[in-house]
Amino acid sequence: MTKILVIEDEPDMRYGLEHNLRFEGYDVYLAEDGAQGLEVARKVSPDLILLDIMLPGMSGMEVLERLRKSKSGVPIILVTAKSQEMDKIIGLETGADDYVTKPFSVKELLARISAVLRRFSVEDDIGVYEFGDIKLDFTNLEAKKGGKPIELTHREFEMMKLFIKTKGEIISRNVLLDKVWGYDGDVQPTTRTVDTHIAKLRKKIEDSTENPRWIITAHRVGYRFMG
Ligand code: CA
Numbered sequence: 001m002t003k004i005l006v007i008e009d010e011p012d013m014r015y016g017l018e019h020n021l022r023f024e025g026y027d028v029y030l031a032e033d034g035a036q037g038l039e040v041a042r043k044v045s046p047d048l049i050l051l052d053i054m055l056p057g058m059s060g061m062e063v064l065e066r067l068r069k070s071k072s073g074v075p076i077i078l079v080t081a082k083s084q085e086m087d088k089i090i091g092l093e094t095g096a097d098d099y100v101t102k103p104f105s106v107k108e109l110l111a112r113i114s115a116v117l118r119r120f121s122v123e124d125d126i127g128v129y130e131f132g133d134i135k136l137d138f139t140n141l142e143a144k145k146g147g148k149p150i151e152l153t154h155r156e157f158e159m160m161k162l163f164i165k166t167k168g169e170i171i172s173r174n175v176l177l178d179k180v181w182g183y184d185g186d187v188q189p190t191t192r193t194v195d196t197h198i199a200k201l202r203k204k205i206e207d208s209t210e211n212p213r214w215i216i217t218a219h220r221v222g223y224r225f226m227g
Contacts, residue, residue, distance in 0.1 A: 002026050002048070003028075003029065003045070004021055004028055004029070004046060004048050004113070005041055005046035005049045006018060006028060006029070006030050006050045007032075007052060007055065007060070008030075008032070008050070008052040008079065009052060009054075010052075011032075013052075014032065020109075020110075026113075029044055033056055033057055034057060034058030034062060035057065035058055037051070038063060038066060047074070047075070047117065048074065048075045048076070048077065048113060048117060049075070050079055050109075050113075051076055051078055051096075052078075052079045053078055053079065053080045060078065064076060064096060067095075068153075068154055071140060073141050073157070076095070076096050076097055077096070077098045077100060078096045078099040078100075079099070079100055080100075080102065081101075081102050097116050098112050098115070100112055119179070126138045129227075131214065131227030132227065133146040134214070134227070136160055138161065141154070141157055143157075145205060150204050156197070158180045162179050166225065167226075168226065169224065170223070171224065173191035173222045173223075176222065176223070177193070177194055198223060214227045
């Protein structure tokens, strides 16, 4: 059964989510603060985490950082109170997979959950992929260039997964946004976001960012992976 961990300090919210997710057939685990959330995450290895940002003590963002630092690739959906916060979240390299803004409908949340789970189940079976002097280990979220470890963010691994699956084809910025960011809410990251992330990724994997060999720009459209 698919395990979902809910990290939420408001009791009504927590039990409401528990009830609705159980009803949908998910196996639900609850935590009321960040420390407890991390502990439960370690114990049960959830398939997805619903993470409230505003938590007493350790914030949701800190929980997220700690999970990613511990190499956890678990899909995470952030729950935020204000839509204002979203600008910050999208601007930052948070490593979250999606978000919902309170108040949200159960229907919307369930749609987000299944979309994120679907994305992960399809893309999680790449294992290890090598091109040139780059080695990407999608199981352990480890990357190497010329035998030396390089730090790829969770999102960069997601981008690489998509590139590998569409190798040689031009992939538009909008498709990248849709598949890697997955937002279809009110606050959209722009295609500029994609360019910024591609630039960062190139710095890590290309020998020359001026003359990229692996991620080629398709003028005005998007990118093409040649690995
Ligand atoms: Ca809260």
